[in-house]
Amino acid sequence: MADDSGDGDDNGGTDRVVPALAGFGRELRAAGLPVGTGQVVSFCEGLTRLDPTDLRDVYWSGRACLVSRHDDLAAYDDAFARYFLGQAARGLVVAGDGTAAVDEALPSLHAPGPVAGTERAARQREIGHVASDFELLRAKDFADCDPDELAAIGRLLAGLVIATPWRKSRRTQRARKGQRPDLRRALRAHVRDGAVHRIPRRRPRVRPRPLVLLLDVSGSMSAYSRALLQFAYAVARGPGRVEVFCFGTRLTRVSSALARRDPDEALRQAAEAVVDWEGGTRIGESLHEYLRSWAWRGGCRGAVVVICSDGLERGDPDVLAAAMARLARLAYRIVWVNPLKAGPAYEPATRGMRAALPHIDLLVSGHNLTSLTDLATVIEMFD
Amino acid sequence: MSASGDGRPARPKSVEDVSARLGEQAYLADRGLGTAIFLSLSLGQPLLLEGEAGVGKTEVAKALAPALGAELVRLQCYEGIDAHQALYEWDYTRQLLYVRLLQEGGDLREDAADEIFGPRFLVERPLLQAVRAGDRAVLLIDEIDRADDEFEAFLLEMLSDFQVTVPELGTIRAERPPAVVLTSNRTRELHDALKRRCLYHWIDYPSPEREVEIIAARAPSVPHDLARRVAGAVERIRTLDLVKRPGVAETIEWAKALAFLGADRLEHDSVEVTLGTVVKDHDDLVRIRDDLGRILADG
Numbered sequence: 001m002a003d004d005s006g007d008g009d010d011n012g013g014t015d016r017v018v019p020a021l022a023g024f025g026r027e028l029r030a031a032g033l034p035v036g037t038g039q040v041v042s043f044c045e046g047l048t049r050l051d052p053t054d055l056r057d058v059y060w061s062g063r064a065c066l067v068s069r070h071d072d073l074a075a076y077d078d079a080f081a082r083y084f085l086g087q088a089a090r091g092l093v094v095a096g097d098g099t100a101a102v103d104e105a106l107p108s109l110h111a112p113g114p115v116a117g118t119e120r121a122a123r124q125r126e127i128g129h130v131a132s133d134f135e136l137l138r139a140k141d142f143a144d145c146d147p148d149e150l151a152a153i154g155r156l157l158a159g160l161v162i163a164t165p166w167r168k169s170r171r172t173q174r175a176r177k178g179q180r181p182d183l184r185r186a187l188r189a190h191v192r193d194g195a196v197h198r199i200p201r202r203r204p205r206v207r208p209r210p211l212v213l214l215l216d217v218s219g220s221m222s223a224y225s226r227a228l229l230q231f232a233y234a235v236a237r238g239p240g241r242v243e244v245f246c247f248g249t250r251l252t253r254v255s256s257a258l259a260r261r262d263p264d265e266a267l268r269q270a271a272e273a274v275v276d277w278e279g280g281t282r283i284g285e286s287l288h289e290y291l292r293s294w295a296w297r298g299g300c301r302g303a304v305v306v307i308c309s310d311g312l313e314r315g316d317p318d319v320l321a322a323a324m325a326r327l328a329r330l331a332y333r334i335v336w337v338n339p340l341k342a343g344p345a346y347e348p349a350t351r352g353m354r355a356a357l358p359h360i361d362l363l364v365s366g367h368n369l370t371s372l373t374d375l376a377t378v379i380e381m382f383d
Numbered sequence: 384m385s386a387s388g389d390g391r392p393a394r395p396k397s398v399e400d401v402s403a404r405l406g407e408q409a410y411l412a413d414r415g416l417g418t419a420i421f422l423s424l425s426l427g428q429p430l431l432l433e434g435e436a437g438v439g440k441t442e443v444a445k446a447l448a449p450a451l452g453a454e455l456v457r458l459q460c461y462e463g464i465d466a467h468q469a470l471y472e473w474d475y476t477r478q479l480l481y482v483r484l485l486q487e488g489g490d491l492r493e494d495a496a497d498e499i500f501g502p503r504f505l506v507e508r509p510l511l512q513a514v515r516a517g518d519r520a521v522l523l524i525d526e527i528d529r530a531d532d533e534f535e536a537f538l539l540e541m542l543s544d545f546q547v548t549v550p551e552l553g554t555i556r557a558e559r560p561p562a563v564v565l566t567s568n569r570t571r572e573l574h575d576a577l578k579r580r581c582l583y584h585w586i587d588y589p590s591p592e593r594e595v596e597i598i599a600a601r602a603p604s605v606p607h608d609l610a611r612r613v614a615g616a617v618e619r620i621r622t623l624d625l626v627k628r629p630g631v632a633e634t635i636e637w638a639k640a641l642a643f644l645g646a647d648r649l650e651h652d653s654v655e656v657t658l659g660t661v662v663k664d665h666d667d668l669v670r671i672r673d674d675l676g677r678i679l680a681d682g
């Protein structure tokens with residue numbers, strides 16, 4: 001450990017290691033970590049105050065300077081082992097002090113492929129006839145749509161905006177009428193005019209409530225998954241905070257993937273993130289996982305929660321009931337979108353639906369474009 | 384520990400020095416955290432701490448301030464916080480009263496405005512305090528993830544040049560910037576630009592051995608054997624599927640409560656009455672009661 005905290009120029013060894021350290025920065029970038037030049041400079045500069053020959057110092061200062069997300073720590077550990085220890089081994093142990101076990105489940109299954117760029121242009125020419133029969137398409141069940149029609153629906157959905165109901169924020173804004181006097185403006189008026197004739201007012205500003213979408217991508221929902229993901233992409237463009245999760249046997253957050261501007265790229269990334277396309281369904285456990293890892297941190301409290309699933313639960317319905325009860329306590333409103341509801345004789349009789357039903361504010365079908373646009377209107381009207 | 388001109392201890396010289404000084408404040412930092420703090424101080428970059436709730440993120444700043452002989456300036460973020468609540472505000476009520484007073488005395492002069500918008504009526508908020516104090520302060524920006532994006536952008540600007548402009552008074556600049564610690568519970572992803580400005584450290588739950596040391600440092604009245612058993616039980620509790628896993632603060636509270644009851648081991652009865660200090664959610668309590676036998680395995 002270097003004990004001098006003076007400038008690093010007198011640390012003779014540094015000049016030689018800088019290229020190696022910079023190379024580590026490139027290695028991390030290649031591994032997908034967003035490492036900026038400024039961060040690499042900090043890393044090199046920081047090591048001049050430490051001992052660049054002590055791997056533990058290199059490890060920890062690199063972790064502090066080059067990583068800025070918890071999710072990237074595993075990739076950092078991998079890259080560190082590869083670059084400095086020359087091994088692709090996982091479960092690297094840094095000198096008994098910092099343990100960096102890596103246990104990363106790689107996506108084993110892939111989504112039904114999104115339309116690739118070149119194909120897209122060709123398909124765009126083909127869909128002329130589909131778009132012309134707009135009304136027909138709006139009412140057509142997603143399960144009966146071919147890929148071209150789904151692509152067209154995606155474009156129609158892109159124009160959809162879900163505005164969530166409003167809630168009061170702690171901030172205030174100027175108003176003619178309001179609870180609080182605006183002392184700041186009163187003073188200005190006083191200084192300007194010598195008197196205050198009418199006390200200016202402020203009232204709480206209002207903000208849209210957060211929206212949480214939980215999409216079932218299990219096998220029984222496969223006919224609808226793609227359309228619902230497109231729906232989610234459109235909704236994620238809404239005014240408030242929107243969080244989107246997919247689940248089958250496990251839960252995946254796709255909000256950040258869907259935040260991309262290019263819809264195909266966004267859907268592709270989201271589809272890649274989900275590991276259990278068309279697998280089984282464990283709604284209760286997935287909701288539980290959502291509540292455990294995401295809900296308490298915010299995003300759910302006071303939110304409008306939309307769950308899209310056919311309710312064909314393979315897991316324990318009691319777990320689902322417990323998760324729904326907790327969700328109902330946190331959320332502002334819960335909407336359940338169930339494509340099976342479109343059938344004329346539908347009764348929410350499955351074990352899963354029966355468990356969830358007491359906690360749902362609204363059950364809609366969402367099996368075609370019309371019902372999804374209706375859903376948008378309904379959510380807006382909640383209050 | 385050498386002292387600088389004004390009697391305060393000098394900045395730490397090594398990672399070991401950082402850990403030793405935090406240790407004097409009863410905060411046990413591992414090598415990773417020590418390195419991150421040391422680098423943050425020597426490079427003058429803010430330190431962003433993330434981790435589960437209750438692993439002691441805020442405590443780092445609270446211990447760091449006395450360790451550096453500095454004052455702790457805390458900015459608690461919340462939804463809707465704006466620049467004024469963080470920087471400064473004018474004391475409008477007093478200003479209005481003062482104007483009224485001048486009017487009645489008939490000496491409302493040309494330069495009254497200068498006086499009204501002068502230091503007398505300025506209410507300093509944490510960021511201005513920290514800029515004024517410079518390196519005599521440790522600035523803690525707590526739960527930054529609760530604030531809005533706009534506030535984050537404002538903070539980014541603030542953290543890069545440490546100067547505040549009050550239009551009526553002029554610009555105030557920190558000669559030597561304060562040490563800055565930001566904490567986040569990851570309720571949302573922070574902006575990349577802000578993260579790039581900061582050094583990053585993820586604080587994990589401590590290992591049981593470490594937690595025993597922490598209990599010993601924080602609650603010296605707790606017998607060692609009890610501390611060891613409590614730490615073991617908390618570790619098992621954390622592996623359960625809970626809504627809110629207990630943090631280090633909860634471990635300490637539990638150990639204290641048990642020691643207060645005179646327990647030297649984990650017995651069913653004393654655990655039953657003190658469980659509320661570790662687990663604060665009804666569903667979790669039910670879960671743990673179900674599993675109590677396993678949790679108290681070596682009690």
